[in-house]
Amino acid sequence: MEKPISSTSLARTKSDQLVETLSAAFKSPVSSETAGASDGGGTLSRKSSRRMLTAASPGRAGASGRNTHIRKSRSAQLKLELDEVSSGAALSRASSASLGLSFSFTGFTMPPDEIADSKPFSDDDIPEDIEAGTRERPKFQTEPTLPIYLKFTDVTYKVILKGMTSSEEKDILNGITGSVNPGEVLALMGPSGSGKTTLLNLLSGRLMEPTVGGSITYNDHPYSKSLKSKIGFVTQDDVLFPHLTVKETLTYAALLRLPNTLTKQQKEKRAIDVINELGLERCQDTMIGGSFVRGVSGGERKRVCIGNEIIINPSLLFLDEPTSGLDSTTALRTVQMLQDIAEAGKTVVTTIHQPSSRLFHKFDKLILLGKGSLLYFGKASEAMTYFSSIGCSPQIAMNPAEFLLDLANGNLHDVSVPSELQDRVQTENSENDTANGKPTPAIVHEYLVEAYETRVAENEKKKLMAPIPLDEEIKAKVSSPKRNWGASWIQQYTILFRRGIKEHRHDYFSWLRITQVLATAVILGLLWWQSDSKSPKGLEDQAGLLFFIAVFWSFFPIFTAIFTFPQERAMLSKERAADMYRLSAYFLARTTSDLPLNLVLPVLFLVIVYFMAGLRMGAGPFFLSMLTVFLSIVAAQGLGLAIGAILMDLKKATTLASVTIMTFMLAGGYFVQEVPVFISWIRYMSFNFHTYKILLKIQYADISPIVNGMRTDSGFREVCALVAMVFGYRLLAYLSLRKMKLHFGA
Numbered sequence: 165m166e167k168p169i170s171s172t173s174l175a176r177t178k179s180d181q182l183v184e185t186l187s188a189a190f191k192s193p194v195s196s197e198t199a200g201a202s203d204g205g206g207t208l209s210r211k212s213s214r215r216m217l218t219a220a221s222p223g224r225a226g227a228s229g230r231n232t233h234i235r236k237s238r239s240a241q242l243k244l245e246l247d248e249v250s251s252g253a254a255l256s257r258a259s260s261a262s263l264g265l266s267f268s269f270t271g272f273t274m275p276p277d278e279i280a281d282s283k284p285f286s287d288d289d290i291p292e293d294i295e296a297g298t299r300e301r302p303k304f305q306t307e308p309t310l311p312i313y314l315k316f317t318d319v320t321y322k323v324i325l326k327g328m329t330s331s332e333e334k335d336i337l338n339g340i341t342g343s344v345n346p347g348e349v350l351a352l353m354g355p356s357g358s359g360k361t362t363l364l365n366l367l368s369g370r371l372m373e374p375t376v377g378g379s380i381t382y383n384d385h386p387y388s389k390s391l392k393s394k395i396g397f398v399t400q401d402d403v404l405f406p407h408l409t410v411k412e413t414l415t416y417a418a419l420l421r422l423p424n425t426l427t428k429q430q431k432e433k434r435a436i437d438v439i440n441e442l443g444l445e446r447c448q449d450t451m452i453g454g455s456f457v458r459g460v461s462g463g464e465r466k467r468v469c470i471g472n473e474i475i476i477n478p479s480l481l482f483l484d485e486p487t488s489g490l491d492s493t494t495a496l497r498t499v500q501m502l503q504d505i506a507e508a509g510k511t512v513v514t515t516i517h518q519p520s521s522r523l524f525h526k527f528d529k530l531i532l533l534g535k536g537s538l539l540y541f542g543k544a545s546e547a548m549t550y551f552s553s554i555g556c557s558p559q560i561a562m563n564p565a566e567f568l569l570d571l572a573n574g575n576l577h578d579v580s581v582p583s584e585l586q587d588r589v590q591t592e593n594s595e596n597d598t599a600n601g602k603p604t605p606a607i608v609h610e611y612l613v614e615a616y617e618t619r620v621a622e623n624e625k626k627k628l629m630a631p632i633p634l635d636e637e638i639k640a641k642v643s644s645p646k647r648n649w650g651a652s653w654i655q656q657y658t659i660l661f662r663r664g665i666k667e668h669r670h671d672y673f674s675w676l677r678i679t680q681v682l683a684t685a686v687i688l689g690l691l692w693w694q695s696d697s698k699s700p701k702g703l704e705d706q707a708g709l710l711f712f713i714a715v716f717w718s719f720f721p722i723f724t725a726i727f728t729f730p731q732e733r734a735m736l737s738k739e740r741a742a743d744m745y746r747l748s749a750y751f752l753a754r755t756t757s758d759l760p761l762n763l764v765l766p767v768l769f770l771v772i773v774y775f776m777a778g779l780r781m782g783a784g785p786f787f788l789s790m791l792t793v794f795l796s797i798v799a800a801q802g803l804g805l806a807i808g809a810i811l812m813d814l815k816k817a818t819t820l821a822s823v824t825i826m827t828f829m830l831a832g833g834y835f836v837q838e839v840p841v842f843i844s845w846i847r848y849m850s851f852n853f854h855t856y857k858i859l860l861k862i863q864y865a866d867i868s869p870i871v872n873g874m875r876t877d878s879g880f881r882e883v884c885a886l887v888a889m890v891f892g893y894r895l896l897a898y899l900s901l902r903k904m905k906l907h908f909g910a
C-alpha cells in the first residue's frame with residue numbers, strides 16, 4: 165500500500181536535502197572543474213563524479229517505498245539544479261526541475277498528491293524499487309563477450325554531389341584518428357552536421373563505399389561479416405513496431421538474433437532478463453505505440469531500442485544520440501546504463517548532442533568534431549586541460565560540453581582568445597577575419613585543427629601502434645567472413661509470420677475498413693436486389709454488378725499492399741544490417757502473413773452481395789465465385805507489393821498505383837468494341853478483366869451477348885493469367901527488395 169506523504173516529512177526532507185545538497189554543491193564536479201579549468205587544472209575524474217552521484221542519487225539512499233522515491237527524486241532534481249546554478253548553466257536551460265526550486269524558494273507549497281503527479285518531479289521512467297534502493301541495480305550481461313578493441317586511423321569520407329551538368333566532391337570526414345577499448349565509453353561530440361553520425365556508421369561497418377579512406381580495425385583485423393552478430397547499433401530514430409508490446413518486441417528479437425545453440429525457452433528467458441536489466445518490468449505488457457497509438461514513454465522506448473541490441477550480448481555497441489528528446493534525469497539514467505554495459509566488458513561508442521555536465525563526466529573518451537575534422541581525441545576528463553593548454557579557457561563557469569561545442573562552432577564568446585590566434589589576426593590585419601573583435605569561426609576552426617595536429621595527433625597515432633593485449637587466436641575470431649544466422653530459415657519464417665500477424669491484425673480489422681467493405685456490400689445488395697438475368701436487359705444489368713465486384717476486389721488490395729515495404733523500410737534496413745534474417749524468409753513471411761487477414765473481409769462481402777443480389781444459386785457457383793475473388797486479391801496484392809518495393813516511397817507508390825488502377829479499369833472495361841493492339845495488351849495485364857470474364861462464365865451459360873464477340877471458351881486461360889500475375893508480380897517485388905541490399909551495406 166502506498167502511504168500519503170505528510171507535508172511535515174516532506175518539509176523536513178526538503179530542508180535536509182537542501183543542507184546536504186548545498187554542502188555537496190561546493191564540492192560538486194562542476195565547481196571543482198571550473199576552478200580547475202580556470203587555473204589550468206584537470207577535471208574531476210569519473211570515479212569521483214560517480215561518488216558524487218552516489219551521494220546524491222536517490223537510488224542508493226537505502227530508503228524504501230514510493231514516498232521515499234518521490235522525496236529522493238526531488239532531492240536529485242534539487243541537486244542537479246544546484247550543480248547547474250554553481251556552473252552558471254542553469255539560466256541557459258529551461259529545466260523542468262527549476263520550477264520546483266523556485267516554488268520552494270518562494271514559499272509555495274504543493275499538496276503532496278500534486279507533487280507526486282506534477283510533471284517536473286515525475287519519474288515515470290525510473291523503476292521505483294531501483295530508485296528507492298530496495299533492489300540492487302541489475303547487472304548487465306555477465307556472460308563473457310569477445311573483447312573488441314576498435315582502432316581507426318586517418319579515416320576520411322567524401323561524397324560525390326551530382327548536379328545537372330557537373331558533379332563535385334564534398335569532404336565529410338578529414339583524417340579522424342582514435343580508439344576505444346572494451347570497458348570504455350567513447351563519446352562523439354560536435355555541432356550539427358560535423359560528421360558524428362557518418363563516423364558512427366563508418367565505425368560500425370554500415371557505410372562501406374569506395375570513397376572511404378583510412379583504416380578501421382577490430383582487434384587489428386578489418387571489418388568482416390561475422391562482426392555483424394557482435395555489433396549492436398541503436399539508431400537515432402526509434403525503429404520499433406508500434407502494435408507490439410515491449411515483451412513481444414524483445415522476445416522476437418531474442419528468437420531471431422540469439423544463436424541456435426540456445427533453446428526457445430532460453431531465448432525467451434534472455435528477453436525477460438533484458439527487461440529486468442533495463443527496468444522495463446512495469447511496461448512490459450504495454451504496446452510500444454507510435455503517432456496514432458498511445459504507448460510507452462520516450463525514455464522507455466529508447467530503453468527498448470537499447471534492449472533490442474544488448475539482447476545479443478554485443479561486443480561493440482554503437483548508439484546514435486541515445487539521449488536526444490529525453491529529460492535530463494532520463495538522459496542521465498540512459499548514459500549510466502551505457503557505463504554499466506561498458507563495465508560488463510563491452511566497447512561502447514555513442515554520439516551525443518549537448519550533454520549536461522553530469523552526463524559529460526560519464527564518458528571515458530571523447531572525440532570532438534568540427535566540420536568533419538578532429539579537434540580533440542583523448543580522455544573526456546582531460547579535454548578541458550588540453551584546450552586550456554592551447555589558450556582556450558572558459559571565462560565564466562560553464563558546462564564543459566557547452567564550452568567544447570562553442571569551440572567546435574568557432575564561437576569564442578566568454579572564452580579566452582589564445583594569444584597565438586590574436587597575433588595571427590593582428591598580423592593578417594584583415595577586417596574580414598574578425599567579428600566584434602574576435603576571430604571568425606573559420607579562423608578559430610583552422611587554429612583548433614592545426615593545434616590538434618601539431619600537438620597531439622602524432623602521439624595518438626603512435627599509441628595506436630601498440631599491440632592489443634589479446635591472444636592471436638582470440639583476435640582472429642572477428643575475421644571470419646561467414647555470417648552467423650541466429651535461427652534457421654524455417655524458424656525465421658515462422659517467427660516473422662507470427663510477428664507480422666500480431667503487428668498488422670489491427671490494420672485489417674480496423675472499424676474503418678470493416679465499415680467500408682460491409683457498407684459497400686449492403687449498398688450493392690440493395691441496388692441489385694434480387695436482380696433478374698433472364699431478360700437481355702436484366703443480364704446486362706447484372707453483368708454490371710459482376711464488373712464492379714471484379715474492380716473492387718482487384719484494386720482495394722493494391723492500396724493496402726503498396727504500404728507493406730515502404731512502411732517497413734527503416735525496420736527492414738535495421739534488421740537486415742544486423743543479419744537478423746534472410747531476405748527470402750522475410751519476404752515470404754510478410755507476404756503470406758497478410759493473406760489470412762486479407763481474405764476474411766471478401767468472404768463477408770461476397771456472402772452479403774451474392775444472396776442479396778440473387779446471383780446464381782448453388783454451392784458450386786458460389787464457391788467458384790469466392791475462389792475467383794481470392795485469386796484476384798492475391799494477384800492484385802502482388803502488383804501492390806511490387807509497386808511499393810520498386811519505389812520504396814509511399815507518395816510515389818500511391819500515385820503510381822492510382823494511375824495503374826485507372827488504366828487497368830478503363831482497358832479492362834473496354835469490351836464493347838474492337839480495340840487497338842496496345843489497349844488489348846494492357847487489358848491482358850489487367851486482372852479485373854480476367855476476373856470479370858471468369859465471374860461471367862460462372863454465372864451464365866452463354867456470355868457472348870456480354871463480351872461482344874470475344875472468345876468465350878472455358879476460362880482456363882484467364883485463370884492461368886491470374887496465377888501468372890500472382891507469382892510474377894511477387895517475383896518483381898522480391899528482386900526489387902534485393903536491389904535495396906546495397907543500402908544495407910551488406
Ligand SMILES: Nc1ncnc2c1ncn2[C@@H]1O[C@H](COP(=O)(O)OP(=O)(O)OP(=O)(O)O)[C@@H](O)[C@H]1O
Nearest residue numbers: 323334336354355356357358359360361362363517
Ligand atoms: N550521402 C551524403 N550526401 C551529401 N551530404 C552528406 C551525405 N552524408 C552526409 N552528408 C553531409 O555530411 C555532414 C555530416 O552529416 P552527419 O549526419 O554525419 O552529421 P551529424 O554531426 O551527425 O549531424 P546531426 O548532429 O545534425 O545529426 C552533413 O553536412 C551532411 O549533410
